[in-house]
Amino acid sequence: MVEKINHLEMQHITKRFPGVLALDDVSIELKKSEILALLGENGAGKTTLMNVLYGLYHQDEGSIFINDKIIEIESPINAMENHIGMVHQHFMLVPNLTVIENIALGYFQDTRFKLDLNLVRTKIMEIAKKYGMAVDPEAYIWQLSVGEQQRVELVKALTLGANLLILDEPTAALTPQQTDELIELLKEMARQDNSIIFISHKLNEVKSVSNRISVLRNGKLVHEGDTVSYTVSELAEEMAGRQINLPKSPEKLEFGEVMLDMKDIWAYNDQGGWGLQGLNLQLKAGEIMGIAGVSGNGQRELADVVSGVRKVEKGNILIDNWNITNHTASQIIERGMGYIPEDRLHEGSLPGFSVRENLILKDYNSSQISSSIFLKKKVIDKFANNLIETYNIKCPDMNTSCASLSGGNIQKVILAREITRNPKVLIAAYPIRGLDIGAAEYVHNRLIEAREAGMAILLISEELEEILDLSDRIGVIYEGAILKVLPGRGTDYKEIGLLMAGVIDE
Numbered sequence: 263m264v265e266k267i268n269h270l271e272m273q274h275i276t277k278r279f280p281g282v283l284a285l286d287d288v289s290i291e292l293k294k295s296e297i298l299a300l301l302g303e304n305g306a307g308k309t310t311l312m313n314v315l316y317g318l319y320h321q322d323e324g325s326i327f328i329n330d331k332i333i334e335i336e337s338p339i340n341a342m343e344n345h346i347g348m349v350h351q352h353f354m355l356v357p358n359l360t361v362i363e364n365i366a367l368g369y370f371q372d373t374r375f376k377l378d379l380n381l382v383r384t385k386i387m388e389i390a391k392k393y394g395m396a397v398d399p400e401a402y403i404w405q406l407s408v409g410e411q412q413r414v415e416l417v418k419a420l421t422l423g424a425n426l427l428i429l430d431e432p433t434a435a436l437t438p439q440q441t442d443e444l445i446e447l448l449k450e451m452a453r454q455d456n457s458i459i460f461i462s463h464k465l466n467e468v469k470s471v472s473n474r475i476s477v478l479r480n481g482k483l484v485h486e487g488d489t490v491s492y493t494v495s496e497l498a499e500e501m502a503g504r505q506i507n508l509p510k511s512p513e514k515l516e517f518g519e520v521m522l523d524m525k526d527i528w529a530y531n532d533q534g535g536w537g538l539q540g541l542n543l544q545l546k547a548g549e550i551m552g553i554a555g556v557s558g559n560g561q562r563e564l565a566d567v568v569s570g571v572r573k574v575e576k577g578n579i580l581i582d583n584w585n586i587t588n589h590t591a592s593q594i595i596e597r598g599m600g601y602i603p604e605d606r607l608h609e610g611s612l613p614g615f616s617v618r619e620n621l622i623l624k625d626y627n628s629s630q631i632s633s634s635i636f637l638k639k640k641v642i643d644k645f646a647n648n649l650i651e652t653y654n655i656k657c658p659d660m661n662t663s664c665a666s667l668s669g670g671n672i673q674k675v676i677l678a679r680e681i682t683r684n685p686k687v688l689i690a691a692y693p694i695r696g697l698d699i700g701a702a703e704y705v706h707n708r709l710i711e712a713r714e715a716g717m718a719i720l721l722i723s724e725e726l727e728e729i730l731d732l733s734d735r736i737g738v739i740y741e742g743a744i745l746k747v748l749p750g751r752g753t754d755y756k757e758i759g760l761l762m763a764g765v766i767d768e
C-alpha cells in the first residue's frame with residue numbers, strides 16, 4: 263500500500279461541463295493535520311473540485327500531487343487506495359442494511375480486502391475507540407439520526423484507510439449541538455494526523471474548525487489565507503465579492519385578518535409520543551411570525567400538520583376561517599397554503615424532474631395551465647421561463663433536471679413556485695439552511711416582499727438572527743406548544759434563549 267498522505271497539492275485544475283467552466287485553473291494545498299475550509303457561494307465549484315480529488319470526475323487540465331508525486335485518480339476506489347475519503351452532501355448509505363454491512367460494502371468494492379464481517383466489526387470498533395465516537399455496528403441505518411449517519415460515513419472512510427477526509431457541507435442538516443460534536447471530532451481527527459477539507463457556508467463554524475481557507479468564486483480561486491486573520495464578515499465578503507448585510511423587514515403597525523388559526527393542536531411524533539401538545543397560534547395577513555426553538559420541540563410536527571402530512575389527534579386548524587384539519591395536502595393547497603419545506607430535495611421538489619416541471623408541480627389542475635386534459639405546452643414554457651428570469655434561477659435551460667442544481671437554486675425554484683401561487687399562508691421551514699449568504703439575502707428579500715403582498719408567513723428557523731431580522735412576532739416553541747409570544751422588535755437573544763430552554767421568569 264501507498265504511504266499515508268503528508269502533503270496534498272491540486273495544481274492548476276480546470277474542469278468544464280457542457281456550457282459551464284466549473285473550475286478555472288484552481289490550486290489548493292493541504293498538509294498533514296491541517297483543516298482547510300473551502301469557501302464559495304452556491305455554484306462556485308467546491309463540490310466539483312472535491313469530486314475531481316475523489317475520482318468521480320477527471321480534470322480537463324492540471325495535476326494532483328500526493329507527497330510530491332504526481333498521481334492519477336481514476337475512480338473513488340483509486341482515491342481510497344490513496345487514502346482519500348469523502349463524506350458527500352447527501353449520504354450514500356443503504357438504509358435497510360446495518361452499519362457493518364454498509365461499511366463492508368465499501369470493502370466489497372475494494373478488491374484489496376476479502377469480505378469478513380468480523381474483521382470489519384473489529385476495525386470499526388478500533389476506529390470508534392481511537393476517536394472516542396459512539397457507533398453501534400449492528401444498528402440499521404434507517405434507525406440512525408442524521409448526525410449518527412454522518413459518523414458512520416466518517417468511520418467508513420477511516421476504516422477503509424483514509425487519512426485525508428473531504429466533508430462537503432457536513433453540517434447543513436445538523437442541529438447546533440450535533441454540529442458542535444462534529445467540530446470537536448474533526449479537531450481530534452486532525453490532532454491524530456489526519457487532514458481535512460471542510461466545506462460549509464456557516465462562517466462561524468469555519469472560523470472555529472479550520473486552520474486555513476481557500477475561497478472560490480465562479481470557478482476561480484480568488485483568495486487563500488490563515489483563518490485567524492479574518493473576521494466572519496470579512497469571510498462573507500470574500501465569498502460574495504461584495505459586502506452583504508441581510509435585510510430586515512421594515513416596521514409595520516397594521517396587519518390583516520387572521521389567516522392561520524391553530525387551536526389546541528395535539529399530534530404524535532414519529533416515535534409515537536406527543537409531538538404537539540396543545541399548540542395554539544394565530545397568524546395574520548401581512549405578518550411574519552418566527553417560530554424559535556431548539557429543534558425537536560415540535561417544529562417538524564407543526565409544519566407537517568399544517569401541510570396535511572401528519573394526523574391531528576385533537577384540535578382544529580383554520581386557513582382563512584376554513585377548517586382544514588386532517589384534510590389532504592392537495593385540499594390544503596387549494597385552500598391557500600404555500601410550503602417551503604425543510605427537506606427541499608425530497609419534499610420540496612422532484613429532483614429527477616426538470617426545472618420546468620418542478621415549477622408547475624402544483625398547478626396541474628389550475629385552469630390557467632390546463633384547460634383540457636392536455637397541458638398547454640406554450641403557456642407552461644412561457645410561465646417557466648418567466649419564473650427562471652424573475653427568480654434568477656441559474657440553470658442552462660428549463661429542461662435541466664432539478665437534481666443537478668445547487669442548493670440555492672433548488673430553493674429558488676421552490677420559492678418561485680410557492681410565492682407565485684400567491685397563497686394566503688406561507689410556511690417557510692429553515693428557508694436559508696445550507697445556503698450561502700448571497701442566496702440567503704435573496705430568499706429573505708423574497709419573504710419580505712411576500713409579507714408586503716399580504717401573505718401570512720410562518721418562519722420556522724433555528725437561526726435566531728434570521729428570526730429577529732424578519733419577524734413581526736416571535737413564538738417560542740417548547741415541548742410541542744408555544745410557550746410565549748414576544749414582539750419581533752426590541753426582544754433580545756438572551757430572553758429568547760431562556761425561553762427556548764423552557765425557562766419562564768414571571
Ligand SMILES: Nc1ncnc2c1ncn2[C@@H]1O[C@H](COP(=O)(O)OP(=O)(O)O)[C@@H](O)[C@H]1O
Nearest residue numbers: 279282284302303304305306307308309310668
Ligand atoms: N455534473 C454536472 N454537469 C453539468 N454541470 C455541472 C455538474 N456538476 C456541477 N455543474 C456546474 O458546475 C458549477 C459548479 O458547481 P458545484 O461544484 O456543484 O458548486 P458548489 O459545490 O460550489 O455549490 C455550477 O455551475 C454547476 O451547475
Ligand SMILES: [Mg+2]
Nearest residue numbers: 308309310430
Ligand atoms: Mg456543493
